[in-house]
Amino acid sequence: MKKIIIANWKMNPASPKEAQRLFESAKSSARNLKKAEVVIAPPFLYLPLLKAGKVKLAAQDVFWENPPAGGGAFTGEISARMLKNLGVSYVIVGHSERRELGETDELISQKLKAAASGGLRAVLCVGERERVKDSFPTLVRDELKKALKGISRRFASKIIIAYEPVWAVSTGKNARPDTPQDFFEMSIFIRRVILDIWGKSAAFKIPILYGGSVSSKNAAGFLKVKGAAGLLIGKASLNAREFSKILEAVKL
Secondary structure, rough: OOOOEEEOOOOOOOOOOOOOOOOHHHHHHHHOOOOOEEEOOOOHEEEEEEHOOOOEEEEEEEOOOOOOOOOOOOOOOOOHHHHHHHHHEEEEEEHHHHHHHHOHHHHHHHHHHHHHHOOOEEEEEEOOOOOOOHHHHHHHHHHHHHOOOOOOOHHHHHHHEEEOOHHHHHHOOOOOOOOOHHHHHHHHHHHHHHHHHHOHHHHOOOOOOEEEEOOOHHHHHOOOOOOOOEEEEEEHHHHHHHHHHHHHOOOO
């Protein structure tokens, strides 16, 4: 199965020209990559400028409702259907930075359902703010259960889980990557939670990615974890050379 490598550009870069340069570099690096699906998640306004092909497109957010006509009286929002019509295949939902802005578990659940029912693959981000002994698995379990509550099992194939501990995100103070061993243990825990929600088939098949200070130095270690489906990359994806080195790690 191909690894899924997602580059989350966040609110970067500053100009369309730079966005196109980064995207073309990613396309070049992914050209001969057979073992991975490379996905770029730029800010909304750059999506029409970047043409999906070998490299797929993702949105960084989506509106919580999927109106039948694809639109409505929702100022500032973008629907799953609009994104699909732009050639977008994936959407990031529940990122810690969105949660920090006030997104609730209920809203994240609604966005997941809107994305999946709209034909997009939804990347659900979960992860603890602090690594507090014995309590952080409970926090991740609660995020998963609340986000997936009420979502039909038939949408399971549209859901990807990205484990991204908040303390490990590179923009945070004293951030550091988690370890491959910890990610392995957490991925098993996540599958057990999915087992309780959707059953054995979904628990084994659902892709689980790692995110949080991913770099060319540690990418291979996380990708070699048994059951790891790929990576969610933030800051490092804005450096063309560094991102290229990370993609090289997929070949190892």
